[in-house]
Amino acid sequence: MSAAGGGxxxxxxxxxxxxxxxxxxxHLPIYNFVITSxxxxxxxxxxxxxxxxxxxxxxRGIQNFWEAIVEGLFNFFAGLLGEHRARKYGPxxxxxFLYILLSNYSGLFPGAGMIKGFIPPTSNLSxxxxxxxxxxxxxxxxxxxxxxxxxxxxFFQPMAFLFILNIIEELVRPVSLSLRLYGNVYGEERIIxxxxxxxxxxxxxxxxxxxxxxxxxxxxxxxxxxxxxxxxATEEHH
Amino acid sequence: xxxLKSLGFVFPKFLWQVVNFLILLWILKKFAxxxxxxxxxxxxxxxxxxxxxxxxxxxxxxxxxxxxxxxxAAAKQxxxxxxxxxxxxxxxxxxxxxxxxxxxxxxxxxxxxxxxAREKDQAVAALRDEVATLAVLxxxxxxxxxxxxxxxxxxxxxxxxxxxxxxx
Numbered sequence: 001m002s003a004a005g006g007g008x009x010x011x012x013x014x015x016x017x018x019x020x021x022x023x024x025x026x027h028l029p030i031y032n033f034v035i036t037s038x039x040x041x042x043x044x045x046x047x048x049x050x051x052x053x054x055x056x057x058x059x060r061g062i063q064n065f066w067e068a069i070v071e072g073l074f075n076f077f078a079g080l081l082g083e084h085r086a087r088k089y090g091p092x093x094x095x096x097f098l099y100i101l102l103s104n105y106s107g108l109f110p111g112a113g114m115i116k117g118f119i120p121p122t123s124n125l126s127x128x129x130x131x132x133x134x135x136x137x138x139x140x141x142x143x144x145x146x147x148x149x150x151x152x153x154x155f156f157q158p159m160a161f162l163f164i165l166n167i168i169e170e171l172v173r174p175v176s177l178s179l180r181l182y183g184n185v186y187g188e189e190r191i192i193x194x195x196x197x198x199x200x201x202x203x204x205x206x207x208x209x210x211x212x213x214x215x216x217x218x219x220x221x222x223x224x225x226x227x228x229x230x231x232x233a234t235e236e237h238h
Numbered sequence: 239x240x241x242l243k244s245l246g247f248v249f250p251k252f253l254w255q256v257v258n259f260l261i262l263l264w265i266l267k268k269f270a271x272x273x274x275x276x277x278x279x280x281x282x283x284x285x286x287x288x289x290x291x292x293x294x295x296x297x298x299x300x301x302x303x304x305x306x307x308x309x310x311a312a313a314k315q316x317x318x319x320x321x322x323x324x325x326x327x328x329x330x331x332x333x334x335x336x337x338x339x340x341x342x343x344x345x346x347x348x349x350x351x352x353x354x355a356r357e358k359d360q361a362v363a364a365l366r367d368e369v370a371t372l373a374v375l376x377x378x379x380x381x382x383x384x385x386x387x388x389x390x391x392x393x394x395x396x397x398x399x400x401x402x403x404x405x406x
Binding site for chain 1: 281
């Protein structure tokens, strides 16, 4: 772990524990954020399981809640991608949105960044980079699946010599995606932390309220950008 | 790579996140997106069906209503005709009965008049005989036995002829 590592000064030490895999030299590090990630995954997965295990024609409670989420997100994607592509790529995009949203919001809970195993995952560059790289790879995966080898044509458009620029643009995308999300969430975390250290009572509240807004906006921005990248890669040319 | 490291990039963390994300994607696909989208589709379809059915039922009802209305109108007209026919029949019947009654009454009156006339004639004839006999008797009393049967009859006949001209 680097000395200048984000959120490392005050927070719990990474990795939290290291599990030795018997019979090998490999030590599996369990990081703090991994625990938080698992909690987020459990919350999403378990509520989704409860919502869908016994679905009713007339939705109530948790089923209604999840239906509203899924319908809202998929309708939004359908606005950018069209009904058909929204169904295809919606699961990936919706998962990105929900994971980032809950991850951002987890930073608003008391003790985030202080308690062992509780660090908002998106305040860490490794995590946002992983999400951005997944988006980057999904653009290729979905693009090739939709258009085959024709997917690579757009690198040579509008003119072949712009190939280099197009490649750079493609590579910059995950960098900007990951840095934007990481920077925003980490910055906000630090501000709340610093304010809390100076005046623990009430003063951090406006910032935390802003955090609710920013957490949603950042999740939204990341998802919209991923959607437009995928939209561009899978677009049908007439 | 140095700049990434200074920003806190750690490769094992990156890998962890990729794995976790893919697991989450799988979980949500299985428990959220697939069943919920299916349910939404199913519900959409059932609502569409319900709307179409309602539309069809409405059309059917409209058709039935029109059908009944026309039938009702026909029935009304038929009833009107029946009533008109019956009224006319009744009128005819009435006229016939009245005419017959009038005829009957006229006949009865005529018969009665004839009867009266006949009775009168009979009465007059009977009265004549009676009067003649009485007159003869009276005359016999006045004349004594001086009058014969022949004279007697002659006198009576003269008297009757004289009296017969009188109105009774």
